[in-house]
Amino acid sequence: MTAVIHASLTARRRVRELDALASGEQPDLIVVGGGVTGAGVALDAAARGLSVALLEAHDLAFGTSRFSSKLVHGGLRYLAHGHVRLARESAIERDILMRRTAPHLTRPMGQLFPRYASTSPRDHALTATGLAAGDALRRLARTPSSLLPRPRTVQAAEALALVPGLRETGLRGGLLAFDGALTDDARLVIALARTAAGLGARILTRVRALEVTAHRVRARDELTGEEIELRARQVINAAGVWSGGLVPSVRLRPSRGSHLVLDARSTGIGEAALMVPVPGELNRFVFLLPQPGGTVYLGLTDEPLDGEADDVTEVPDTDVDFLLDVASRVLDVALTRDDVRGSFAGLRPLLDTPGGRTADLSREHAVLTDASTGVVTVVGGKLTTYRVMAADAVDAAVSAAGLAAPASRTARLPLVGAASRAALTTVDAPRRLVGKYGTEAPRVAALGDVDPELARPLFEGCATTAAEVVWAVRHEGALDVEDVLQRRTRIGLVPEDAEAARPVVADLVERSLRGLD
Numbered sequence: 001m002t003a004v005i006h007a008s009l010t011a012r013r014r015v016r017e018l019d020a021l022a023s024g025e026q027p028d029l030i031v032v033g034g035g036v037t038g039a040g041v042a043l044d045a046a047a048r049g050l051s052v053a054l055l056e057a058h059d060l061a062f063g064t065s066r067f068s069s070k071l072v073h074g075g076l077r078y079l080a081h082g083h084v085r086l087a088r089e090s091a092i093e094r095d096i097l098m099r100r101t102a103p104h105l106t107r108p109m110g111q112l113f114p115r116y117a118s119t120s121p122r123d124h125a126l127t128a129t130g131l132a133a134g135d136a137l138r139r140l141a142r143t144p145s146s147l148l149p150r151p152r153t154v155q156a157a158e159a160l161a162l163v164p165g166l167r168e169t170g171l172r173g174g175l176l177a178f179d180g181a182l183t184d185d186a187r188l189v190i191a192l193a194r195t196a197a198g199l200g201a202r203i204l205t206r207v208r209a210l211e212v213t214a215h216r217v218r219a220r221d222e223l224t225g226e227e228i229e230l231r232a233r234q235v236i237n238a239a240g241v242w243s244g245g246l247v248p249s250v251r252l253r254p255s256r257g258s259h260l261v262l263d264a265r266s267t268g269i270g271e272a273a274l275m276v277p278v279p280g281e282l283n284r285f286v287f288l289l290p291q292p293g294g295t296v297y298l299g300l301t302d303e304p305l306d307g308e309a310d311d312v313t314e315v316p317d318t319d320v321d322f323l324l325d326v327a328s329r330v331l332d333v334a335l336t337r338d339d340v341r342g343s344f345a346g347l348r349p350l351l352d353t354p355g356g357r358t359a360d361l362s363r364e365h366a367v368l369t370d371a372s373t374g375v376v377t378v379v380g381g382k383l384t385t386y387r388v389m390a391a392d393a394v395d396a397a398v399s400a401a402g403l404a405a406p407a408s409r410t411a412r413l414p415l416v417g418a419a420s421r422a423a424l425t426t427v428d429a430p431r432r433l434v435g436k437y438g439t440e441a442p443r444v445a446a447l448g449d450v451d452p453e454l455a456r457p458l459f460e461g462c463a464t465t466a467a468e469v470v471w472a473v474r475h476e477g478a479l480d481v482e483d484v485l486q487r488r489t490r491i492g493l494v495p496e497d498a499e500a501a502r503p504v505v506a507d508l509v510e511r512s513l514r515g516l517d
């Protein structure tokens with residue numbers, strides 16, 4: 001068997017592995033939560049030779065991890081707050097993702113900071129200084145300028161060439177900088193989980209943890225309703241904004257971030273992202289981020305959440321109006337709600353106060369060991385820094401449980417589908433597929449060679465093919481139509497597209513699941 005086959009997640013594998021756990025198999029670690037943090041923990045543990053099972057109540061990347069801005073940040077914001085060590089860590093993690101572990105899922109993204117006659121010299125100088133500091137971080141992390149070019153000043157004509165929809169009146173030019181971007185945050189989580197599975201991790205979706213202690217989890221199989229008792233040498237809670245529901249001493253103050261999905265053509269956004277200063281605020285930007293496939297994400301808000309975190313957060317009208325208003329200030333067109341094709345919101349798992357016995361809140365993520373139950377919780381942080389979070393959590397669990405394990409190995413462990421950028425350019429498959437599947441792209445495309453029906457797009461004007469749906473079920477652990485629409489593909493971000501695709505996706509999922517029996 002090849003590593004790729006081992007890394008395949010299927011409905012059948014899920015049943016088999018859940019049965020083994022429920023029958024008394026005791027892994028070294030159980031991690032609760034299948035977002036980027038939990039999947040990162042599963043991979044870190046498996047790569048150290050530990051046995052590990054991941055329990056996710058819904059689907060991989062069901063929570064915050066699919067609603068991010070999809071940026072691989074270089075740590076500029078940390079630097080702005082004087083957190084030099086964290087900034088350096090972010091820049092290093094960006095380098096690891098972009099050059100070693102996931103070149104196939106990441107790309108450099110140009111970001112234009114336009115300068116108008118109305119832009120104050122102080123604000124412009126501040127932005128320029130910040131970008132120069134960001135570039136120093138790039139150099140510190142040894143990321144070559146051939147991958148992330150140095151920031152530079154651009155004239156008005158070049159600014160317009162980069163962002164054709166920019167308002168021309170009063171435009172004086174701008175600053176162009178580069179940061180990393182993910183093709184798709186949910187696909188990063190899936191790649192992490194599959195890579196972990198390839199090293200023997202048990203990845204169990206639709207399994208909700210109801211109660212946790214250091215060595216036990218009472219869980220429910222959400223597909224059958226059956227409750228089960230699971231045992232491990234150490235339990236890690238990586239349930240994001242829901243962490244406090246399992247370990248009450250973990251206190252969070254979630255904040256909501258909303259994005260709108262727009263058409264690249266209607267906004268006039270080209271290859272580069274557009275960064276728009278929020279009026280009256282220092283160093284805060286709303287941005288328009290071009291995505292593969294002709295859409296643009298307009299974000300980002302930052303509002304404290306009132307009350308409990310729902311499973312999925314709605315975007316309120318106030319966020320929509322705020323984003324459209326700020327973006328319209330620098331665009332040639334005034335954006336209206338008619339331009340909005342979809343929207344999504346996520347909750348940042350921000351730490352409130354340290355609730356555990358061991359807390360390291362000098363970092364933006366924390367690993368907390370609950371004094372009464374002994375459960376290790378890892379929370380906070382960023383998508384970009386998931387790898388260090390995971391390593392810290394596994395270190396804490398290894399020490400709490402007295403396990404013998406080497407240090408983290410993930411810095412040099414490519415994810416499923418990864419190859420160097422040079423090697424990726426030679427992969428014999430459509431570029432769009434290489435951007436999603438990396439070196440596995442030819443295998444996805446081959447499904448359509450064998451059965452031409454599978455080479456067809458799901459509906460007219462849609463880039464996603466039927467083969468991608470079949471692949472999602474056969475290899476990526478998709479169990480139903482929503483897993484495919486919302487997380488294996490991101491068709492669900494535009495509700496109209498989701499409706500158009502749903503019948504054919506439902507049929508393909510059903511047939512593919514039957515094919516697995």
Ligand SMILES: Cc1cc2nc3c(=O)[nH]c(=O)nc-3n(C[C@H](O)[C@H](O)[C@H](O)COP(=O)(O)OP(=O)(O)OC[C@H]3O[C@@H](n4cnc5c(N)ncnc54)[C@H](O)[C@@H]3O)c2cc1C
Pocket residue numbers: 032033034035036037038055056057058059060061062063064065066067068069070071072073207208209210238239240241242243246255256257258300345346347348349379380381382383384385
């Ligand atoms: C709007 C927004 C934009 C962002 N943009 C960026 C960005 O551009 N770059 C960046 O680096 N970071 C970004 N972040 C931060 C980043 O997205 C988060 O830090 C990260 O995704 C959190 O991942 P997580 O795995 O900890 O949580 P989650 O992704 O929420 O995962 C937790 C999982 O636990 C599961 N779960 C909950 N309870 C249980 C239970 N009882 N049993 C089993 N499973 C359970 C949930 O279903 C969920 O899947 C952004 C955050 C927000 C909100």
